[in-house]
Amino acid sequence: MPLLVVGSIALDSVHTPTEAREDVLGGSAVYFSYAASYFTGVKLVGVVGEDWPAAHTELLQARNVDTKGLEIVKGGETFRWTGKYQSNMNDRDTLEVHLNVLEDFSPTLPEDFCRSPFLFLANGAPSTQMKVLQQMTGPKLVVADTMDLWIEIARDDLEAMLKKVDGLVLNDSEAKKLTEDENLVRAGRKVLEMGPKFVVLKKGEHGAMFFSEHETYVMPAYPTEEVVDPTGAGDSFAGGMMGYLAEKNDFSPAALKEAMAYGTVVASFNVEDFSLEKMKKIERAEVDARFAEYRQMLSF
Amino acid sequence: MPLLVVGSIALDSVHTPTEAREDVLGGSAVYFSYAASYFTGVKLVGVVGEDWPAAHTELLQARNVDTKGLEIVKGGETFRWTGKYQSNMNDRDTLEVHLNVLEDFSPTLPEDFCRSPFLFLANGAPSTQMKVLQQMTGPKLVVADTMDLWIEIARDDLEAMLKKVDGLVLNDSEAKKLTEDENLVRAGRKVLEMGPKFVVLKKGEHGAMFFSEHETYVMPAYPTEEVVDPTGAGDSFAGGMMGYLAEKNDFSPAALKEAMAYGTVVASFNVEDFSLEKMKKIERAEVDARFAEYRQMLSF
Numbered sequence: 001m002p003l004l005v006v007g008s009i010a011l012d013s014v015h016t017p018t019e020a021r022e023d024v025l026g027g028s029a030v031y032f033s034y035a036a037s038y039f040t041g042v043k044l045v046g047v048v049g050e051d052w053p054a055a056h057t058e059l060l061q062a063r064n065v066d067t068k069g070l071e072i073v074k075g076g077e078t079f080r081w082t083g084k085y086q087s088n089m090n091d092r093d094t095l096e097v098h099l100n101v102l103e104d105f106s107p108t109l110p111e112d113f114c115r116s117p118f119l120f121l122a123n124g125a126p127s128t129q130m131k132v133l134q135q136m137t138g139p140k141l142v143v144a145d146t147m148d149l150w151i152e153i154a155r156d157d158l159e160a161m162l163k164k165v166d167g168l169v170l171n172d173s174e175a176k177k178l179t180e181d182e183n184l185v186r187a188g189r190k191v192l193e194m195g196p197k198f199v200v201l202k203k204g205e206h207g208a209m210f211f212s213e214h215e216t217y218v219m220p221a222y223p224t225e226e227v228v229d230p231t232g233a234g235d236s237f238a239g240g241m242m243g244y245l246a247e248k249n250d251f252s253p254a255a256l257k258e259a260m261a262y263g264t265v266v267a268s269f270n271v272e273d274f275s276l277e278k279m280k281k282i283e284r285a286e287v288d289a290r291f292a293e294y295r296q297m298l299s300f
Numbered sequence: 301m302p303l304l305v306v307g308s309i310a311l312d313s314v315h316t317p318t319e320a321r322e323d324v325l326g327g328s329a330v331y332f333s334y335a336a337s338y339f340t341g342v343k344l345v346g347v348v349g350e351d352w353p354a355a356h357t358e359l360l361q362a363r364n365v366d367t368k369g370l371e372i373v374k375g376g377e378t379f380r381w382t383g384k385y386q387s388n389m390n391d392r393d394t395l396e397v398h399l400n401v402l403e404d405f406s407p408t409l410p411e412d413f414c415r416s417p418f419l420f421l422a423n424g425a426p427s428t429q430m431k432v433l434q435q436m437t438g439p440k441l442v443v444a445d446t447m448d449l450w451i452e453i454a455r456d457d458l459e460a461m462l463k464k465v466d467g468l469v470l471n472d473s474e475a476k477k478l479t480e481d482e483n484l485v486r487a488g489r490k491v492l493e494m495g496p497k498f499v500v501l502k503k504g505e506h507g508a509m510f511f512s513e514h515e516t517y518v519m520p521a522y523p524t525e526e527v528v529d530p531t532g533a534g535d536s537f538a539g540g541m542m543g544y545l546a547e548k549n550d551f552s553p554a555a556l557k558e559a560m561a562y563g564t565v566v567a568s569f570n571v572e573d574f575s576l577e578k579m580k581k582i583e584r585a586e587v588d589a590r591f592a593e594y595r596q597m598l599s600f
Contacts (some may be wrong), residue, residue: 088482182388184505185525205484206506207520217597218520220507225485257600297517298598300557 002041003246004238005032005069006107006132007122007145009046009070013082013096014231014274016089021229024275025056026124027079028145031232034276035239035266036120037063038284039247045069045132047105056086059280065139068110076101089207089227118246120238121165123147126157133164141251143167143242145234151177162195166251169200169238184209185216198256200241210260216252219260222268224292229274233267236279240266240287254288265290302341305332305539306407306432307422307445309346311369313382313396314531314574316389321529324575325356327379328422328445331532334576335539335566336420337363338584339547343413345369345432347405349376355370359580368410376401383428389527390505395555409435413519418546420538421465423447426457433464443467443542445534451478462495466551469500469538484509485516498556500541510560515553519560522568522594533567536579540566540587565590 007029007241013022033042042068050072057067082096105127114137121129121144129144136142144165150158151174158178162168168191176182179190184201187213191199198212205227206222241263245251248258272278303339307329313322333342343366345386350372357367382396398540414437421429421444429444436442444465450458451474458478462468468491476482479490491499498512505527507520541563545551548559565587572578 039552183525183527185523189525203506206503207518209523216523217521218507219598220518220520223485223509223516223518225483226487254600261600295600298519298600300554300561300595300598 001045001118001140001246001249002116003036003118003120003122003242004043004045004109004113005029005036005122005242006045006069006109006129007032007120007124007235008078008079008102009048009052010081011051012231012275013080013233014229015082015084015095016229017085017087019228019274021274023080025059026081026231026275028232028235030056030060031120031235031270031276032120032239032242033060033065033272033280034063035236036243036246037065038240038266038287039243039262041066042243043069043110043116045107045109045113047071047073047101047107049073049078049101051216052078059276068120069107069113071105071280073101083231085230089230092230107132117141117249118242119143120144120242122238123184126150126154127189129161130157130164133161141166141245143169143238145169145238146174147171148174148177159194162191165196167198168196169198169234169241172201172203175199175201188216200238200260202228202237204233208237208260208264210256212253217257219264219298222264222290224268224272227270228272230271231275232272237263237267237269239263261294262287262291265294301399301418301440301546301549302343302416303327303336303418303420303448303453303542304343304345304409304413304416305336305420305422305542306345306369306409306429307332307420307424307535308379308402309348309352310379310381311351312531312575313380315382315384315395316529317385317387319528319574321574323380325359326381326531326575328532328535330356330360330424331535331570331576332420332539332542333360333365334363334579335536335570336541336543337365337548338566338587339543339562341366342367342543345407345409345413346544347371347373347401347407349373349378349401352378359576369407369413373401375569383531385530389530392530406431417441417549418542419443420542421445422535422538426450426454426461429461430457430464433461441466441545443469443538444539445469446474447471448474448477459494459547462491465496467498467500468496469502469534469541471534472501472503475499475501475558488516500560502537504530504533508564510556512553512556517557519564519598522564522590524568524570525574528572530571531575535573536570537563539563544566562587562591565594
């Protein structure tokens with residue numbers, strides 16, 4: 001089934017303890033789209049500036065990503081993010097953010113996009129996420145991401161948004177901030193009480209937790225020794241997860257658990273190189289092979 | 301099969317953000333023994349002072365722990381540790397340490413203890429751990445624990461010890477320090493190259509990783525919202541793990557993986573109250589029930 005994603009598109013500059021890359025393809029909607037494209041057709045909505053290389057659009061199109069919703073602002077510049085990873089490759093500092101065209105982004109969905117049964121609201125202002133939701137015609141599954149900034153400056157909008165979505169994906173530190181609870185199990189359950197039917201709490205190198213009314217479980221990250229660039233790990237996790245759900249057209253508890261595992265596996269590939277470089281090199285068969293290995297790891 | 305443990309016996313004072321306990325039963329060998337006692341008979345070797353309450357010994361004896369190797373030093377005082385947990389209940393500061401009788405502890409094994417097929421060398425000076433090993437008659441499985449202190453002040457002894465044991469259990473921060481590698485997967489594999497046939501890397505609230513020549517896997521911690529006191533989590537993990545291996549008299553890869561899961565489950569009970577309070581309230585049936593639930597959590 002088609003999967004719609006609305007979110008940021010970026011040119012990232014990434015510094016790790018040993019290497020750096022300037023102005024590489026990034027952004028939540030881009031990582032998400034590419035990760036989901038192993039499983040299903042993706043419709044992408046986002047905004048870029050005139051500096052946006054056409055090659056990036058072609059790369060996405062070649063992966064069955066419909067870029068009809070990609071808005072190019074004349075005279076505008078693409079959103080830019082610069083970050084630096086600490087030596088543990090898990091914590092990072094944001095060095096620079098230039099919102100540029102993202103600042104005034106008000107997504108308008110192409111008409112056929114409004115009927116997408118699966119929707120992912122990548123990180124963005126909750127009010128913008130709500131605007132997208134209002135344009136939709138009866139989606140079957142809506143999952144949103146958020147970040148600490150919105151918890152700080154747009155908490156009311158965020159709480160209103162949480163009552164309208166089926167699932168929320170967020171980081172451990174964000175869950176602690178949102179609920180003012182340091183215990184992640186309690187924090188996850190408290191987020192659940194705020195509206196969503198399920199909550200996925202991402203813990204970076206330590207994996208992800210899942211919460212629903214009847215289930216609480218944890219999945220470890222796939223153990224990889226090749227962590228080159230963690231940028232986009234959370235978005236590629238969400239892309240793998242939502243892509244699998246859309247492919248199966250199923251969001252039963254069993255499908256959600258398999259989807260969590262697929263998200264884990266796709267994210268583990270993503271961190272093995274800068275930008276989308278590693279994901280570009282692998283096909284679905286490699287995703288499935290690592291999925292089988294991961295399932296075996298957790299079997300006893 | 302009998303399981304021998306040599307390690308510290310302590311009276312702990314524990315401060316959490318909401319509560320505190322003074323002079324409660326603790327120590328690596330105590331947590332280990334109690335956790336292992338769900339599975340097998342345990343032989344305990346350690347030292348205490350004259351201030352040691354006889355009730356503590358009786359508590360262990362009632363759980364099938366052979367305390368013949370418990371040395372009581374006349375006029376001596378029991379090892380005391382005081383620690384304070386930060387609000388995340390994962391990081392802690394040591395406020396006070398009084399080694400007391402532990403300072404001159406030179407373990408001498410009762411004769412029948414020397415023939416124990418399973419041995420756990422709980423945290424202690426590597427030279428002391430080696431002295432224990434030299435008294436043993438053909439143990440089938442020897443696993444050791446260590447800590448950052450020995451990496452700093454007794455690295456040569458530690459490296460010599462690592463060549464003599466089958467398995468090593470250590471914390472994530474200790475593995476990073478020992479190998480000077482921040483990536484836990486690489487760090488675990490580097491520890492493996494130092495001698496042991498397998499390495500268990502404990503990550504506190506994030507679970508544990510297992511490394512052997514042919515296997516690398518991660519097990520998440522059991523998700524509990526009742527973290528009252530994490531003291532002894534690592535030692536009760538090791539006790540559950542070794543207890544299960546000794547009960548099965550098997551340390552095949554399949555048995556080791558089940559043992560990792562049993563360790564995870566026993567540790568998850570241990571953190572739900574101070575000292576041994578929670579473990580005292582549960583029986584094997586409750587351990588098995590949570591084990592089954594944990595296995596189900598990781599099945600997809």
